[in-house]
Amino acid sequence: MVGSAHGGESNRLLITGAAGNMGRLLRPLLRHDDRILRLGDIVEIDDAQPGDEVVNVDVRDPEAVAKACQDVDAVLHLGGLSTEASFDDVLQVNVVGTHNVLRAVVDAGVPKVILASSNHAAGFYRRGDVPEGSDGLPDELPARPDTFYGWSKASIEALGALYHHRFGVDITVLRIGTCFAEPADTRALATWLAPSDAARLVEACLAFPDNGFRVVWAVSDNTRRWWTLAGARALGYESSDDAERFAADRIARFGEPELTDPVHDMVGGAFVSTPLGELMS
Numbered sequence: 001m002v003g004s005a006h007g008g009e010s011n012r013l014l015i016t017g018a019a020g021n022m023g024r025l026l027r028p029l030l031r032h033d034d035r036i037l038r039l040g041d042i043v044e045i046d047d048a049q050p051g052d053e054v055v056n057v058d059v060r061d062p063e064a065v066a067k068a069c070q071d072v073d074a075v076l077h078l079g080g081l082s083t084e085a086s087f088d089d090v091l092q093v094n095v096v097g098t099h100n101v102l103r104a105v106v107d108a109g110v111p112k113v114i115l116a117s118s119n120h121a122a123g124f125y126r127r128g129d130v131p132e133g134s135d136g137l138p139d140e141l142p143a144r145p146d147t148f149y150g151w152s153k154a155s156i157e158a159l160g161a162l163y164h165h166r167f168g169v170d171i172t173v174l175r176i177g178t179c180f181a182e183p184a185d186t187r188a189l190a191t192w193l194a195p196s197d198a199a200r201l202v203e204a205c206l207a208f209p210d211n212g213f214r215v216v217w218a219v220s221d222n223t224r225r226w227w228t229l230a231g232a233r234a235l236g237y238e239s240s241d242d243a244e245r246f247a248a249d250r251i252a253r254f255g256e257p258e259l260t261d262p263v264h265d266m267v268g269g270a271f272v273s274t275p276l277g278e279l280m281s
C-alpha cells in the first residue's frame with residue numbers, strides 16, 4: 001500500500017468525465033492494486049469495475065464537486081464539453097466547472113491536478129511558428145484559441161496558474177492533440193495521442209515530485225509530429241507509439257496530406273474556420 005495525502009493507505013485518483021472517450025480508454029490503464037479510481041461524470045457510468053468508486057457529479061454544482069474531492073490524492077479533470085459549443089455552455093461547464101474543481105481541490109487539500117486542455121487553446125499557431133532547429137512548437141505558448149471551446153481551455157489554463165500560484169497546488173496542463181483509440185484521418189497522423197501514451201503521461205504527472213504549474217503538449221512521438229515533447233519528457237514521459245503505423249491506410253483512404261491546408265498547417269485544424277458557437281459536424 002502507498003501512503004496518501006489524506007492519511008489513508010491507498011491512493012485515490014478522481015477522474016472527472018470518466019464516462020467519456022478518454023475516461024473509458026484510460027481507466028483500464030490507470031487502475032492499479034494500490035490505487036482507487038473514483039469515477040465522476042454527469043452521465044451514468046455503466047462499466048465500473050470492482051473497487052472503483054462511482055460518483056454522479058455535475059461539475060457545475062460546487063457542492064457535488066466538493067463531495068467528489070473528499071479524500072482524494074489527485075484529480076484528472078477530463079469532464080466537460082470536448083468540442084465547440086455556445087459561449088454560455090463552455091463558460092458554465094468548462095470554465096465554471098473547472099473553477100469548482102480547483103476550489104474543491106484547495107478546500108480538500110488535494111495536492112495534485114492534471115487539467116485536460118486542448119490544442120484548440122493554441123489553435124492559431126501554424127507550422128511556420130516552429131522555431132528552426134527545434135523538435136516542434138514550444139510548450140507554454142501564449143494562448144491563441146480558435147473557438148469558444150478553445151477559449152474555455154485557455155481560460156482553464158489560466159485558472160490553473162491562479163490556483164497554483166495562490167494555493168500551491170501542483171497543476172499540469174495537458175494540451176492534448178487527438179486522443180482516440182486510433183488516428184481517424186491524416187491530420188491525426190501528426191496530432192495523435194495514443195491512449196497508452198496518454199496513460200504514460202498521466203502516470204508521469206502523478207509520479208513527478210514537483211510539477212509546479214506547467215503547460216505541455218500531449219502527443220505521441222509521431223513521425224509527423226510538429227509539437228515539442230520537451231515539456232512532457234521533462235516530467236518523465238516517454239512515448240511508445242507512433243501514428244505512422246496507420247499512415248499507409250489513412251493516406252490510401254484520404255489522400256496525401258496537403259501541408260498548406262489549414263487542417264494540417266494550423267494547430268487547430270478545421271476548428272480555425274468553424275462558425276463560432278456551432279457544433280462541429
Ligand SMILES: NC(=O)c1ccc[n+]([C@@H]2O[C@H](COP(=O)([O-])OP(=O)(O)OC[C@H]3O[C@@H](n4cnc5c(N)ncnc54)[C@H](O)[C@@H]3O)[C@@H](O)[C@H]2O)c1
Pocket residue numbers: 016017018019020021022023040041042043057058059060077078079080081082083093097116117118119175176177178179180
Ligand atoms: N479526445 C481528444 O482528442 C481530446 C483532445 C483535446 C482535449 N481533450 C479534452 O480531454 C477531455 C476528455 O476528452 P474526451 O474525448 O473524453 O471527451 P468526451 O466528450 O468523450 O468526454 C467528456 C465527458 O465529460 C462529461 N461531462 C460533460 N459535462 C459534464 C458536467 N457538467 N459535469 C461532469 N461531467 C461532464 C461527459 O458526460 C463525458 O463523459 C475533455 O476535457 C476534452 O476537451 C480531448
